[in-house]
Amino acid sequence: MDCYAGCMEQVSTVCPSSDERVALFALLLDTNARLSRSFALRLEENCAMPLAWFEVLLQLRRAPEGRLRMNQIAEAIVHSTGGTTRLIDRLERAGLVARELCPTDRRAIYVAITTPGNVQLDEALRVHMDYLEEHVSSRLTCDERSALAGLLSKLNESR
Amino acid sequence: MDCYAGCMEQVSTVCPSSDERVALFALLLDTNARLSRSFALRLEENCAMPLAWFEVLLQLRRAPEGRLRMNQIAEAIVHSTGGTTRLIDRLERAGLVARELCPTDRRAIYVAITTPGNVQLDEALRVHMDYLEEHVSSRLTCDERSALAGLLSKLNESR
DNA sequence: GACAAATAATTGCATGAGCAACTATAATGC
């Protein structure tokens, strides 16, 4: 209900397909699809690493002790728990992560990044930085990037 | 190479996993994943329509004569042409779109939105508007939304 | 005008992900 007048929004019953917010949502989907697809392709070519693996390894590196529980990973990368089980299976088979038992809760499993996992992540991050240089830094100034980060954070707030 | 000093960016060889641009990229993936997942769920619940169908129908409505060629659809929704063929197969089977021959190029196929397709899209757009009201309008002001659109457009520029 | 290269769409195949059902363990209520 904010600023309908100022933004000249369409009344939703007339032509919502050209509504400014519909366009914004579509633009978000589109931008994400193009960037993640092109980066995934490059990551696959240069590191033989699927994007989902990169996401997991990055989350693990960011985590306090380099490890997270299954459900935390699922939440962080926005996957189902079933999908996450299989994903971690593949990463573990490749030796990049290891499952560890949780001493205080026998239902829980810790997933920790291994040394080979860290090595591969470093390599992937080099490729990532090159990619970002080409596709992000060249298009947005530093101020614009931080503005974008702020706006996405607000949009991403759970409530 | 812009404004390294002013933004206090990490040197990439030290700790790129906490680099501001790495975080921005991750934030974009995350925001997209959460929004598209929650909207897809609602669309499925309220309209029994997959998000991919909604995307196709929206593109078709936006198109000049309510129709696009297969490769244009694939490009617009960022799918492979193979995946698009199957996707349009399902939409056609549901009666929401129709394939039409192209008189000037016999290799090409036009995909047009049908009357039932338009009806279903209207319904989906009502759900979409409600969703946007809850998840977008309540978090970003009108000015913020247009700023976000501008930034995403710049990020999305092909070159 | 014929042959080569490019383009449009479809198909076989493999795979990654979600959902729902299931097992195991922990927390809660009486």
Next chain:
DNA sequence: GCATTATAGTTGCTCATGCAATTATTTGTC
């Protein structure tokens, strides 16, 4: 303390999607 409920993770099944190969048609070249 025991029964109920909730939580963590895995598995069977299904399905949507990408890739590479294939067919049909058009465009470009000589």
